[in-house]
Amino acid sequence: MSPHTEALRDQACLIVHGPDQPGLVAAVTALIARNAGNIVTLDQYSDNPEGGAFFQRVVFHRPDLAAAIPEIEADLDKTLTPYGMQWALTDQSIPKRMAVLASTSDHCLLELLWRHRRGELPVTIPMVISNHTNTAEDVRSFGIPFFHVHSQGPDKTEAEAKILELLKGNVDFVVLARYMQIISEDFLDQVGVPVINIHHSFLPAFIGAAPYRKAKERGVKLIGATSHYVTKDLDEGPIIEQDVARVNHTMTAADLQARGAYVERAVLSRAVQWHAEDRVIQHGNHTIVF
Amino acid sequence: MSPHTEALRDQACLIVHGPDQPGLVAAVTALIARNAGNIVTLDQYSDNPEGGAFFQRVVFHRPDLAAAIPEIEADLDKTLTPYGMQWALTDQSIPKRMAVLASTSDHCLLELLWRHRRGELPVTIPMVISNHTNTAEDVRSFGIPFFHVHSQGPDKTEAEAKILELLKGNVDFVVLARYMQIISEDFLDQVGVPVINIHHSFLPAFIGAAPYRKAKERGVKLIGATSHYVTKDLDEGPIIEQDVARVNHTMTAADLQARGAYVERAVLSRAVQWHAEDRVIQHGNHTIVF
Amino acid sequence: MSPHTEALRDQACLIVHGPDQPGLVAAVTALIARNAGNIVTLDQYSDNPEGGAFFQRVVFHRPDLAAAIPEIEADLDKTLTPYGMQWALTDQSIPKRMAVLASTSDHCLLELLWRHRRGELPVTIPMVISNHTNTAEDVRSFGIPFFHVHSQGPDKTEAEAKILELLKGNVDFVVLARYMQIISEDFLDQVGVPVINIHHSFLPAFIGAAPYRKAKERGVKLIGATSHYVTKDLDEGPIIEQDVARVNHTMTAADLQARGAYVERAVLSRAVQWHAEDRVIQHGNHTIVF
């Protein structure tokens, strides 16, 4: 058990969302109190006090949490069903299992592995999958399994099937760390866990391929990167995090790309961390980030 | 009633702080629920889950709030006294009364008046007091009373007495908007309301006079500004907000000062807004900003 | 003569651009030396060392500049014509004449007037023109003439004709400070001076109307503003400056707009200052900003 995990021992995270209504916060916090929990942090948001949607994230400490989870869940079910709320309870000492899909670029991939090694990402990384082999040695030097899945030509069916076989049952979410293959709708249907992407532009500017070239052509003064959940609409999924860096007329498209790499790895790392910490709630095409 | 105030009708803000202990959040939220309040936002923080201090800010909507305040206060008293907590309940539709003290510089003063006119600061401004007269016409064009209090020579006793006479009973907090007179301990003892200052450096760097000149001499690459509550220890009070701007070797001390003015007005405006919205809790020499 | 202008006495700014070729910088700097000029700053950029375009901005001090300008211009003509270069020489002690066009929003307009009054913008402001009257009193309190040009209904021909009549011969550039009327191609053909606009989004994201509403719908985590030269292609002109501010899920479209106003006024002010200081060179649909 890492020091990180130790600090999260007996700590639970409860996410609640659904139609806003009076008394919800009281109902949830009373439930935690009667289950011997002590609230560490509580974030709450309603998108409209009159008939809007309600979102809450509560982290609480509860001695012997692991043993108590079934009874807390039963109480949640009994308490929140009348309100029509959705909820999810997680034991924060159990890190999420994250697969990383990559191609030749290593900056996002290595940043995730390195932050993980520093104990800053509450995840385990059961595998890195790439359609190239150039990062294999680096990945394995972090003690992480590396799988090469060849993906050449227009038909990705076979490659995606192999990837799904590796992922199935083994991961809680997937990160596309500059993975340069388009994910099929079929893949998304089957993968069954959230997929997080990093797009190398300040979306919705420069949707699609070659954003740094387009940014150079348009003469923008800032470039950006966007991390979002992957949906069937390419580059249109709910945005988790974005950031920008200043550029100027002296920089070529290649310079923008080099500078942008540092924005990409920072933005993706924050998005992954927040997702892993259950801070991100998807709501329609938006995210609530607590 | 301004549109701003209208939006805040029947909205209360409750601040609670004191020793952390299990069940506090549940006790407070249950209290709000049984007093017919619907929570709009809730922020909560403990500086140490084991025996630390607990801080909470809850904004809730309660029909006919004004009439209900006495009974809510009685309930708070009964409920929170056993926990040893401090609390404060405010009706958010009643703006705080803010006095501004200024000298010759107009950038912080005008920014506050202008944001107030746009309805972005939930305050009234019963008076601006200056030891100079150059801003009188500008201030009055905003429909705000302007008082000149002469303050020449080393003895500030008379000037401070006049200022206190103007302030007493008329204001809920005081803002020093680049007021270039040192406030005496005696003044602070008597004024009886919070005093917010803007210091023209990134504290604790360049404490004291002439920070832009010192910044130039040290060759820093960023300059900053700091807004803080005024205490008897000059430049040492609890920091509310800070920000910086990038500078370079080509800039003179005068250039730093001109650039810095834009940081100062932004930092002070944010600090004032947060204070006026009851977002800032002082705790020792720190602030909790929700 | 303001202190600002005094500091710029006898200071010239020379802009040179055209096809890059060896010896250009030497030719220009030798010319300045033999005309008794002492270089204060020199910026130079080639977009491609092999057959690209060359851009240079030189500020030099030359005693009795006003009298010497004709002979320096003759020398420039003789020296740079063989290279096929374009050039422009300006006396920096003569501020550019700037007209501001505005509508109901005052934040960009007042920011420009206020920076001008502080001596931070090297311009004179012979007029503010608005299709509304709400800012008249504020503008005139700065000692600036205010003209109201009514612009109702789909046909803007008459309004534009009146504006052109006011501008013709009286201004060196025009600033659209949140002027909410679409400028016709005909107007641009006739105005004969550069026109600078502030667009309330991070272009090319959210081109067109209601960018803050679109930003809210897309769920972006940063909003921005863009200042650009106006061309016949709406929102497509060369970008001078951009910046962003962080936003979050709690903010409504109205909140984004209020936050964005502070980005807009800062971005437009920088663009105006750089243009007024001859720091911006247009090249195709790009700008070089020295």
Add this chain to the structure above:
Amino acid sequence: MSPHTEALRDQACLIVHGPDQPGLVAAVTALIARNAGNIVTLDQYSDNPEGGAFFQRVVFHRPDLAAAIPEIEADLDKTLTPYGMQWALTDQSIPKRMAVLASTSDHCLLELLWRHRRGELPVTIPMVISNHTNTAEDVRSFGIPFFHVHSQGPDKTEAEAKILELLKGNVDFVVLARYMQIISEDFLDQVGVPVINIHHSFLPAFIGAAPYRKAKERGVKLIGATSHYVTKDLDEGPIIEQDVARVNHTMTAADLQARGAYVERAVLSRAVQWHAEDRVIQHGNHTIVF
């Protein structure tokens, strides 16, 4: 020859500084022209047009540069000596040799190695020296020699002697990448090359040890990092680069340290790159960064 180096083939960088006087830029650019150089970029700055100091950086392309350097140097000597100027000419295709000194922290060290491997730092790294062994494997996986120099106890004389022995004649500059040993004056006297440090605070705030703890105690809202040249006055050398990150009341001193690590590695990387590209000129206790 790496692609990076290839792009810099036949490219020279000339630094000139000394007392400002008319005609200097013309003299330098004429010299470059008559030596068949084509100027790529030119930066120039005078800290005071009247009797101040003059600084210039010119990058120029000159076919067969390596062969021509002696004659260009002779010309520089002849041309600039009458002006009393100092100058330095470097062949940009020859990367500087950089030694890195580290302790247990790996974030600054790995960032430099990783940027170097990406071809973004124009340096070679002949050695990493550490007083700990934990980073040895990582360093060597980059193909870089790692030397462990034990440094225990109060007397650093022996350790410093060993380090000097390793460095002498082998490096052009030294980077202290969170090297947690105080460098003696004697070491600085003998090392004979510039030494760059990263300090984990926004200097001059929190000079000395444990800046993150001090930052937490003072309750600042931003933390920072500073890269500077090392002089005999600890934490007082000329600043090359600084940056900050926003923090809040919920963060512990350990959180500040973790967040600060990302500022440190970015600030140090920029400072190293600028130094390696001959963009930084020391002048008294300041730097000019072109």
